Amino acid sequence: MEIKAYFENIQKQIIAELDKSEKSIRIAVAWFTDEIIFNLLCNKAKNNIEVELVLINDHINKGSTIDFDLLTIAGGSVYWIDGSNQENGIMHNKFCIIDNNIIVTGSYNWSKQAKKNYENISVIYEDHNLVTQYINEFNYIKSRLSGSPFQEIKLSTELILKRVEVLKTVIALEDIEDIRTQLVKIANMVEDVDNTSWSGISKVKDIIELVKGNNYHQAISKITILLQQQRQITVYQDPEIAALKLEIRAFEYQVSSLQDELTEVEKLIHLYEVRHNQELGSILCHLLRIRIKIFKEQAKDDANKQADYDEAKRDFEEFNKSYKELEKEKINDLPEKDMKELKKLFREASKKCHPDVVSDELHDKAAELFINLHKAYKANDLNKIKELAKELEQNDPFIPMSETIENKSKFLSKITELRKVRNELLRKLKEVKGSEVYETVAKITNWNSHFSGIKKKLQSELDSLEKLDYDRR
Numbered sequence: 001m002e003i004k005a006y007f008e009n010i011q012k013q014i015i016a017e018l019d020k021s022e023k024s025i026r027i028a029v030a031w032f033t034d035e036i037i038f039n040l041l042c043n044k045a046k047n048n049i050e051v052e053l054v055l056i057n058d059h060i061n062k063g064s065t066i067d068f069d070l071l072t073i074a075g076g077s078v079y080w081i082d083g084s085n086q087e088n089g090i091m092h093n094k095f096c097i098i099d100n101n102i103i104v105t106g107s108y109n110w111s112k113q114a115k116k117n118y119e120n121i122s123v124i125y126e127d128h129n130l131v132t133q134y135i136n137e138f139n140y141i142k143s144r145l146s147g148s149p150f151q152e153i154k155l156s157t158e159l160i161l162k163r164v165e166v167l168k169t170v171i172a173l174e175d176i177e178d179i180r181t182q183l184v185k186i187a188n189m190v191e192d193v194d195n196t197s198w199s200g201i202s203k204v205k206d207i208i209e210l211v212k213g214n215n216y217h218q219a220i221s222k223i224t225i226l227l228q229q230q231r232q233i234t235v236y237q238d239p240e241i242a243a244l245k246l247e248i249r250a251f252e253y254q255v256s257s258l259q260d261e262l263t264e265v266e267k268l269i270h271l272y273e274v275r276h277n278q279e280l281g282s283i284l285c286h287l288l289r290i291r292i293k294i295f296k297e298q299a300k301d302d303a304n305k306q307a308d309y310d311e312a313k314r315d316f317e318e319f320n321k322s323y324k325e326l327e328k329e330k331i332n333d334l335p336e337k338d339m340k341e342l343k344k345l346f347r348e349a350s351k352k353c354h355p356d357v358v359s360d361e362l363h364d365k366a367a368e369l370f371i372n373l374h375k376a377y378k379a380n381d382l383n384k385i386k387e388l389a390k391e392l393e394q395n396d397p398f399i400p401m402s403e404t405i406e407n408k409s410k411f412l413s414k415i416t417e418l419r420k421v422r423n424e425l426l427r428k429l430k431e432v433k434g435s436e437v438y439e440t441v442a443k444i445t446n447w448n449s450h451f452s453g454i455k456k457k458l459q460s461e462l463d464s465l466e467k468l469d470y471d472r473r
Helices: 010-019 035-046 069-074 128-146 158-172 176-191 201-212 216-230 239-301 303-327 336-352 360-378 382-394 408-433 436-443 447-472
Strands: 002-006 024-028 050-057 077-082 095-098 102-106 121-125
Touching: 002 239, 010 035, 010 095, 010 102, 010 121, 024 035, 024 128, 035 050, 035 069, 050 069, 050 128, 069 077, 077 128, 095 128, 102 128, 102 239, 121 239, 128 239, 158 176, 158 201, 158 216, 176 201, 201 216, 216 382, 239 303, 239 336, 239 360, 239 408, 239 436, 239 447, 336 360, 336 382, 360 382
Parallel strands: 024 050, 050 077
Antiparallel strands: 002 121, 024 095, 095 102, 102 121
């Protein structure tokens, strides 16, 4: 599974994902007035790709310049929901499912106006369980329109999961003969599953290898995690609960993706500050000291220079404090291969224990682990990241918040909380990306040349100040 969040050029990204489609496109959005995307859908339908669109029957969609009959003529399907009937309702989610493998969801309506707003989407790849949930929600919306019975899609992989659960039990019973029997059955079942249709298949294969190697403790840990991750499909007894669960899952994904992006931006700035300190700290300290000395001498003869002297002292004190703190920072210099592993392990681990998306009773434990992960990542401490990732893998998994709630009012409350968390992350990200230091760092193509150029300018300024100080003696 992979998740990407986008906050700019959203239309372009949606088009890029739709272009990948080879079999089917299902879209459920409140408002659809984007002609460019609509024309793409018509072309896809003409090329025998199944295209289904659900939208609200209101003055915005009906009054747009799009002729939705063209999609029907091209071979697609358009379903209209009565926007005035709140019971049948304005759709709770805005989402798209591509080839039963990619989910596009977020705050972005596929409209001309949305391009001008500050919106976002998350693109989720290869989460089989979540795709199944979204397909069920899409089909439920269609069933409301037609009045036909709703048929829930079941996972074809459920039998494998049940067999894996049996394997866990016989391992706990230390029944060696039965362990071998179950292992053979699971291996045979795995051979019949399309590797591309279920993201959990690789995890089942890992479990098989662990059991073959008599590594039972780790196998049980992986089985526990697999079952928890793969059995997250809600029985659709209450469609509103299903819709709320999808919404909270979408928020959980957005929070994790935003946190990843914010972490990367903050880490880049921190690396720049540490490098800046290493390369230029000494010369800046020397330069600031000479400024203090010169202004102090000038203030003896000219009272108006006292303010310059006081300001120079404050500048030095503030810089020196930062200089001493950054001197203590130790950031490991890793080769590119290790940096990729560091980033991959960190992202996987941080998503499992993000304190804002785990169940309430696990919040404090998750927060402590989350902080330790960030400290290790900030220092490029690959060994520590591996240690923490292993701890996450071997211990009981953190349960997502969305899997612990069934009460509607609690769902709505948690959605409100997650919306606040997401919006705060968006605010921080916008603030950090708009900072002078980030804008500087983002433009640098070669750090060595960058710092070399600054050092030459500072050295020239220092030489001038030293000459001035010498001439005054």
